[in-house]
Amino acid sequence: MKNPLLLVQIPPKNDQQAAVTSAINETEIIAIAVFDKDIEVPLAISIQRLFDAEKPFRFPTEITHGVTKTRIVYRYTLEQWHELLETTTLPTTPAGIKQLMIPMLLYLKQNFPDIFDDIEYDREFGQDQYAETIPLE
Numbered sequence: 001m002k003n004p005l006l007l008v009q010i011p012p013k014n015d016q017q018a019a020v021t022s023a024i025n026e027t028e029i030i031a032i033a034v035f036d037k038d039i040e041v042p043l044a045i046s047i048q049r050l051f052d053a054e055k056p057f058r059f060p061t062e063i064t065h066g067v068t069k070t071r072i073v074y075r076y077t078l079e080q081w082h083e084l085l086e087t088t089t090l091p092t093t094p095a096g097i098k099q100l101m102i103p104m105l106l107y108l109k110q111n112f113p114d115i116f117d118d119i120e121y122d123r124e125f126g127q128d129q130y131a132e133t134i135p136l137e
Contacts, residue, residue, distance in 0.1 A: 006103055006131040007032040010111060026077055029108070033072040033100050033131060072100075078115055081108060089121035095129065098122060103130040 009030045076084060085108070087093070088101040102121050109116045 002036050003129065004036075004100065004131045005034045006100055006107075006133045007034065007136050008104070008107055008133060009136040028075055028077055029081055031074040031100075031104055033074070035071070074104075078108075078112060082115060082119070085116070085121075086119055089119065091122040091124065093122070095125070098125050099129050100131050103133045107133050107135075 011027055074084075081104075085101055085105045088097050089105050093101070098121075102125060105116060105119060105121055109119075
């Protein structure tokens with residue numbers, strides 16, 4: 001099985017934004033999971049879940065089926081990503097979701113350690129199953 005790609009876009013930080021914590025928390029991070037045409041999207045990924053945060057949000061936000069690939073678009077604030085990643089990187093989480101969410105968590109830990117370092121994840125899940133994370137400018 002070929003692993004999906006995980007394209008991640010973090011808006012560039014500016015000096016004013018870095019000085020204002022609430023602006024950082026409202027920053028939207030976009031991740032697009034791209035599956036090859038021969039890979040079935042795991043059933044667990046195609047199910048929407050509602051997270052009841054201060055501003056309720058759904059996971060995932062969009063699913064489209066193309067001729068050659070399937071893509072899933074995630075678009076959340078840092079606070080929403082935190083809540084989502086706390087529950088989708090556990091040992092009990094289906095493998096198809098961990099395949100995307102653990103690499104996303106590790107990527108966000110590198111870029112926002114103060115926000116994501118407290119989240120534990122299933123370290124027994126094989127790194128060879130991780131989606132390939134590709135930062136977008």
